[in-house]
Amino acid sequence: MRVLFAAPARLWDAWSPALRAACPEMELCRQGDPACFDALIYAPGYPEDGRVLDFTPFTRARVVQSLWAGVERIVTNPTLTQPLCRMVDPGLAQGMVEYCTGWALRAHLGMDRFAQDGVWRNQLTPPLAQRRGVTVLGMGELGRAVALALAGLGFRVAGWSQSGRPVPGIEVLAGDALPQALNRAEILVCLLPDTGGTRNLLDAARLSLLPPGATIINAGRGSLIDEAALLAALDQGLGHAVLDVFRQEPLPPEHPFWTHPQVTVTPHVSAETRPESAAHVVAENLRRAMRGAPLLHLVDRARGY
């Protein structure tokens, strides 16, 4: 099987050994006649000259496997007629669990109040997690893992998703119940994809439904939050925002988020796709494509995720 590595060149050194080890029968190429490739392994930023990738000449390709979980930069490409699969990988989920539980605990424990400034603030004992309402927006592969981890620490966790599909041990609210999901969220974790239905979901009206002093952790996509509304809400009682994703990345140096005392910026590092585990996911899907078996983690084009 001949596979095109349709990803930025900087990823080659990390990915090619892991992919070849996981799938020794694959001939992994960086270029060649498009009509010769059985599959593409794709990451955003390809091609690197800024052109939009034209999938039309890849007439033999049976699958386009994304290395990233979020596929908003490819799913609307009108030339893409081949099946598109997104990345679902245990390493990615574990990274997201660690990131979200870490920042949730920081908010919950009020760690920043105990600065080393010589003041003995022993009246500030934090409540136990059982008294803290946490809502996770997006109960997919990542949201579910984060919700279960936070529930395991004792937090009062609820989830919210389009379908409200049940998750054992977690109350999952559906579509119209967003106001209830926000009302109870002293800590709000956002793990939604970027689609027409989620863009600017957290606007001024919805941000005003959060309890005073609430913390938002956004590791989904920057487009979920209206930035001007967020800055205004932080002035009006919202506690803190931990932001890993932005409308423009890298976040421009002059952006007010960098210096805002109630904003923590992290540079899109919450969860990386790690070649050592993800290469096996890619290999499995390539093999399925070659033998005509059902593909894993197929993107629904109409829904956009």
Ligand code: NAP
């Ligand atoms: P997923 O498995 O596709 O789950 C998406 C979840 O969002 C589902 O629960 C889905 O609801 C829900 N959803 C989608 N549109 C909705 C809407 N309009 N209203 C309500 N709920 C909606 O995705 P995932 O693997 O968990 O990843 C989620 C996102 O995380 C990715 O798309 C990506 O943008 C982001 N991400 C960020 C990083 C990072 O480093 N910061 C890393 C990886 C991924 P249903 O369950 O009803 O379908």
